Amino acid sequence: MTDNKGEKKLPTMSVAAEKKNTSSKTKRKPISKGSDWTFELIEQYDREIAKIAKEYKLDTYPNQIEVISAEQMMDAYSSVGMPVGYHHWSFGKQFLNTSKRYRRGQMGLAYEIVINSNPCIAYLMEENTMMMQALVIAHASYGHNSFFKGNYLFQTWTDASAIIDYLLFAKNYIAECENRYGLDAVENILDSCHAIQNYGVDRYKRPSPISADEESALQQEREEYLQRQVNELWRTIPAKSGEKSEKKKKRFPPEPQENLLYFFEKNSPLLEPWQREVVRIVRKIAQYFYPQRQTQVMNEGWATFWHYTILNTLYDKGLVTDGFMMEFLQSHSAVIYQPPYDNPWFSGINPYTLGFNMFIDLRRICEHPTDEDKKWFPDIAGSDWLETLHFAMHNFKDESFILQFLSPKVMRDMKFFSIIDDEMDQEYHISAIHDDNGYRYIREKLARQYNLSYREPDIQVWDVDVRGDRSLTLRHTPVDNVPLSDQTDKVLFHVHRLWGFDVHLESVTSEGRNLGKYQYPPPPEADEEDDD
Amino acid sequence: MGLTHIIDRRLNGKNKSAVNRERFIRRYREHIKKAVADAVSKRSITDMDRGESINIPTRDIEEHVFRPGEGGKREIVHPGNREYVTGDALPKPPKGGGGGSGTGDASDSGEGMDEFVFTISQEEFLDFMFEDLELPNLVKKQLKDTSAYKYVRSGLSTAGIPAKINIVRSLRGAYGRRLALTGKHRNKIAELEKQLEELKAAPDIPDPAFSTADQIRALEDEIERLKNRIHKIPWIDDFDLRYNQHVKQPYPSTSAVMFCLMDVSGSMSQMHKEIAKRFFILLYLFLKRNYQKIDVVFIRHHTSAKEVDEQEFFYSRETGGTIVSSALKLMQEIVDERYSPSDWNIYAAQASDGDNWNDDSPLCSQILDKEILPKVQYFSYIEITPHDHQMLWYEYLKLTEKWPDQFAIQHLVDAADIYPVFRKLFARKSA
Numbered sequence: 006m007t008d009n010k011g012e013k014k015l016p017t018m019s020v021a022a023e024k025k026n027t028s029s030k031t032k033r034k035p036i037s038k039g040s041d042w043t044f045e046l047i048e049q050y051d052r053e054i055a056k057i058a059k060e061y062k063l064d065t066y067p068n069q070i071e072v073i074s075a076e077q078m079m080d081a082y083s084s085v086g087m088p089v090g091y092h093h094w095s096f097g098k099q100f101l102n103t104s105k106r107y108r109r110g111q112m113g114l115a116y117e118i119v120i121n122s123n124p125c126i127a128y129l130m131e132e133n134t135m136m137m138q139a140l141v142i143a144h145a146s147y148g149h150n151s152f153f154k155g156n157y158l159f160q161t162w163t164d165a166s167a168i169i170d171y172l173l174f175a176k177n178y179i180a181e182c183e184n185r186y187g188l189d190a191v192e193n194i195l196d197s198c199h200a201i202q203n204y205g206v207d208r209y210k211r212p213s214p215i216s217a218d219e220e221s222a223l224q225q226e227r228e229e230y231l232q233r234q235v236n237e238l239w240r241t242i243p244a245k246s247g248e249k250s251e252k253k254k255k256r257f258p259p260e261p262q263e264n265l266l267y268f269f270e271k272n273s274p275l276l277e278p279w280q281r282e283v284v285r286i287v288r289k290i291a292q293y294f295y296p297q298r299q300t301q302v303m304n305e306g307w308a309t310f311w312h313y314t315i316l317n318t319l320y321d322k323g324l325v326t327d328g329f330m331m332e333f334l335q336s337h338s339a340v341i342y343q344p345p346y347d348n349p350w351f352s353g354i355n356p357y358t359l360g361f362n363m364f365i366d367l368r369r370i371c372e373h374p375t376d377e378d379k380k381w382f383p384d385i386a387g388s389d390w391l392e393t394l395h396f397a398m399h400n401f402k403d404e405s406f407i408l409q410f411l412s413p414k415v416m417r418d419m420k421f422f423s424i425i426d427d428e429m430d431q432e433y434h435i436s437a438i439h440d441d442n443g444y445r446y447i448r449e450k451l452a453r454q455y456n457l458s459y460r461e462p463d464i465q466v467w468d469v470d471v472r473g474d475r476s477l478t479l480r481h482t483p484v485d486n487v488p489l490s491d492q493t494d495k496v497l498f499h500v501h502r503l504w505g506f507d508v509h510l511e512s513v514t515s516e517g518r519n520l521g522k523y524q525y526p527p528p529p530e531a532d533e534e535d536d537d
Numbered sequence: 538m539g540l541t542h543i544i545d546r547r548l549n550g551k552n553k554s555a556v557n558r559e560r561f562i563r564r565y566r567e568h569i570k571k572a573v574a575d576a577v578s579k580r581s582i583t584d585m586d587r588g589e590s591i592n593i594p595t596r597d598i599e600e601h602v603f604r605p606g607e608g609g610k611r612e613i614v615h616p617g618n619r620e621y622v623t624g625d626a627l628p629k630p631p632k633g634g635g636g637g638s639g640t641g642d643a644s645d646s647g648e649g650m651d652e653f654v655f656t657i658s659q660e661e662f663l664d665f666m667f668e669d670l671e672l673p674n675l676v677k678k679q680l681k682d683t684s685a686y687k688y689v690r691s692g693l694s695t696a697g698i699p700a701k702i703n704i705v706r707s708l709r710g711a712y713g714r715r716l717a718l719t720g721k722h723r724n725k726i727a728e729l730e731k732q733l734e735e736l737k738a739a740p741d742i743p744d745p746a747f748s749t750a751d752q753i754r755a756l757e758d759e760i761e762r763l764k765n766r767i768h769k770i771p772w773i774d775d776f777d778l779r780y781n782q783h784v785k786q787p788y789p790s791t792s793a794v795m796f797c798l799m800d801v802s803g804s805m806s807q808m809h810k811e812i813a814k815r816f817f818i819l820l821y822l823f824l825k826r827n828y829q830k831i832d833v834v835f836i837r838h839h840t841s842a843k844e845v846d847e848q849e850f851f852y853s854r855e856t857g858g859t860i861v862s863s864a865l866k867l868m869q870e871i872v873d874e875r876y877s878p879s880d881w882n883i884y885a886a887q888a889s890d891g892d893n894w895n896d897d898s899p900l901c902s903q904i905l906d907k908e909i910l911p912k913v914q915y916f917s918y919i920e921i922t923p924h925d926h927q928m929l930w931y932e933y934l935k936l937t938e939k940w941p942d943q944f945a946i947q948h949l950v951d952a953a954d955i956y957p958v959f960r961k962l963f964a965r966k967s968a
Contacts, residue, residue: 044543044545047543048541048543051541051543055541067540067541067542068540068541068542069541069542069544070541070542070543070544071543071544071545071546072543072544072545072546072547073546073547073549074547076552077546077547077549077553079554080552080553080554081553083554083557084553084554084557092556092557092560093557093560094557094560094561094563094564095557095561095600096554096557097554097556097557097558097559097560097561097562098561098598098653099557100554100557100558100561101558101561101653101655102653102655105654105655105656124542128546131547146541188560188563192560192564196600199600200600200601200602201602201603203602203603204603343616343617344617345616345617345618345619346615346616346617346618347617348617351617354614354615354616419616419617420616420617420618420619421614421615421616421618422614422615422618422621423612423613423614423615424612424613424615424627425610425611425612426610426611426612426613426629427609427610427611428607428608428609428610429610431628431629432626432627432628432629433626433627433628433629434624434625434626434627435621435622435623435624435625435626435627436612436623437623438618438621438622438623439618440623442623443623447614450612450613450614451614454613454614460605461603461604462603462604462605464603481603483609485609485610485611485612486608486609486610487605487606487608487609487610487611488605488606488607488608488609489603489604489605489606490603490604490605490606490607491606492599492601492602492603492604493603493606495601496601496602496603499601
């Protein structure tokens with residue numbers, strides 16, 4: 006085990022020097038020396054890494070490590086992490102983009118893609134050096150893998166053993182629809198579903214597990230049942246306008262619905278049964294990715310912490326060479342590089358950096374707490390570090406993880422500051438920095454930044470004019486008076502396609518201030534006068 | 538802790554994204570077509586024949602989702618503070634400039650942040666370039682002139698040369714024949730052998746008068762004789778032999794010759810020549826997609842015509858007056874000499890600024906009418922001039938009425954017209 010990271014600066018390159026000292030003590034019997042890998046070597050490294058992972062109590066799904074070529078990696082990349090995907094132009098777009106940037110050398114391919122499935126599939130690129138393969142195995146097959154298995158969000162929202170089968174079912178079903186109803190019809194409905202796929206999760210209800218066999222068997226049944234239900238809702242002949250106001254008291258839906266896709270799947274008046282199934286497929290797949298969107302910092306931080314810790318342990322056991330370690334530290338520090346806010350490379354907070362720093366610091370707080378730590382984290386300062394880290398990994402998502410565990414030290418190291426941009430104000434204001442007065446404030450603001458509803462507008466189904474023109478009204482509740490972007494009309498076009506009748510969207514703040522109204526199809530002419 | 542499986546997937550299919558890529562291209566056909574058309578008129582001539590990078594404005598391919606817009610009051614945590622302290626106020630940058638995401642203008646040329654850029658292959662480029670175009674009269678030629686032949690297999694024959702013996706069929710025939718001819722004997726042998734066995738099995742009677750030894754010997758002799766008969770039947774016989782038969786079948790010729798006729802008289806500027814050249818290149822690429830083999834004949838002319846090589850055709854500076862008919866006469870001679878219309882699909886493209894001696898123009902039209910047009914698949918004339926048409930154009934115009942399928946003329950002013958004009962000349966005529 007490495008040690009004494011205590012009060013030193015963040016362990017990037019400084020560790021290399023530190024290592025040098027210990028290396029003289031240990032007799033090296035490295036698994037391999039050169040940079041070339043073979044399948045035997047991968048096996049040996051995996052065996053050693055697995056041993057270490059076990060010592061650290063990393064509980065994982067069985068691993069499936071697949072060696073692939075760069076081209077295959079680009080394919081994997083373009084299908085947004087789905088090992089089997091239905092066909093859609095947007096994946097083609099992604100592919101063109103990826104391959105172009107890769108060819109120009111603007112982008113190294115991710116060295117790893119890992120899939121939350123059981124067994125857990127991780128891809129190794131054949132171009133990688135032996136060090137890289139070992140890094141990816143530690144990072145993906147033990148880091149991410151244990152996160153997938155252990156984190157509560159993944160346990161709640163995903164079923165790792167069913168996903169591959171479900172994706173296969175989805176692919177075949179959509180291919181079948183394409184045969185039957187034509188490419189354009191299927192593409193249209195998929196486009197529209199994709200536009201609102203972030204609104205496909207029921208946050209409060211535990212989803213039922215998915216499996217391909219059941220899906221196929223149930224699909225037919227569901228088709229009939231669904232259609233019957235929809236007919237039920239719409240059975241009434243639209244009433245005359247006179248009666249409208251009276252009947253309106255009976256709201257539909259009775260409560261606002263945040264799961265737009267689910268709402269359309271069940272209630273959209275004009276969708277064909279197969280279209281409902283497509284909506285469902287997009288919804289189910291979006292749900293599968295829902296935990297990943299909320300645990301990016303934690304997940305990457307966890308995996309990075311473990312590849313760092315495991316590879317260092319390999320070194321301490323004398324199983325890798327000094328050269329291996331130098332190469333590793335170089336890759337590692339590139340991964341956790343955080344450009345400052347005014348750097349041309351800056352594109353937000355690097356989740357690898359933040360997550361890694363937090364886990365490293367959490368360990369430090371447990372092992373070598375300072376007075377500050379004892380004051381801030383009385384419960385965990387001096388506790389068993391491994392237990393504490395596992396507890397954090399199991400029970401938090403990015404937002405709560407930051408709120409709970411972001412320490413003043415990490416804030417200082419990363420030099421966080423918060424800045425207010427108010428449209429009513431001529432200037433920006435620095436509201437807090439990494440000092441005694443600012444720690445709590447910054448921690449709270451940063452945590453909020455990782456709240457999904459802060460990043461994605463909160464939009465819910467508000468009302469349906471069931472007895473009248475069947476128009477649908479969505480309600481946007483702005484956070485901090487931030488309005489919707491100018492793309493909103495284009496998204497409403499898609500909502501309209503799924504709903505089939507007029508669609509309205511109102512942006513109303515919690516104080517009841519109206520920030521904007523949108524409508525599709527656009528009202529004829531009239532909109533010019535009440536534009537402002 | 539589970540087991541780890543390590544799998545080598547490198548030999549599994551790559552190009553999993555091919556279908557998705559194709560879907561993308563299908564969706565943005567119109568954009569790509571336009572980009573190809575632009576590229577064709579911008580490209581240098583030597584590299585018409587390669588892929589192209591296509592720019593599509595990002596706003597056209599964006600997938601829209603609900604997202605926060607500008608405005609309101611937002612507070613963001615950033616890393617990397619150096620000089621700020623709490624309470625600092627910073628001036629906002631002027632509106633529109635560097636204000637963050639989104640509002641930059643799409644650049645028309647070059648590739649800005651607002652363009653989605655990708656590359657299509659040479660094959661795809663040419664597909665788009667020549668989409669909906671066809672070579673006029675290609676079909677007619679196939680039906681009419683069937684003077685090229687190829688050999689196709691057409692069953693078997695009993696006569697032929699040793700090189701064409703079909704071994705399998707011959708041996709199969711021989712085997713069948715042997716079976717048929719020996720059947721009777723083999724049955725007999727089987728019968729005799731059975732008797733022989735019975736005799737041998739029975740205890741021999743010591744009395745020589747009743748002894749079965751004679752019978753046995755007789756049977757054995759008979760069997761021996763029959764076996765010899767079988768043996769004498771030839772293993773393979775002349776009439777077992779089968780030969781692969783090939784017949785000569787007419788098929789449409791797949792070779793084409795393209796004549797490039799260019800006016801290099803003093804009145805043709807470098808710009809004119811450049812335009813002509815681009816046109817010829819387009820034609821060449823187009824023909825190449827339809828024919829396996831293409832000859833290109835370059836004829837340049839001023840007052841007299843000369844067959845030249847490509848280099849000289851495009852770059853020689855020799856110049857003089859104009860007698861267009863000289864080129865047509867030369868073409869006619871070359872056709873007669875080397876490119877029999879029954880073997881070759883003949884295409885010709887003539888480029889000129891239309892500035893000809895007035896008494897020569899009727900002659901041109903006459904040569905075309907009598908000698909050339911009856912022999913060619915398609916003759917196109919492009920006149921590159923910003924000025925009014927002269928005699929030659931009007932003479933040619935008359936011909937187009939007489940030869941609507943073989944002859945077409947078009948007028949171009951500058952390089953941007955080349956591709957549209959080309960498309961007009963070769964537009965697929967709807968049936």
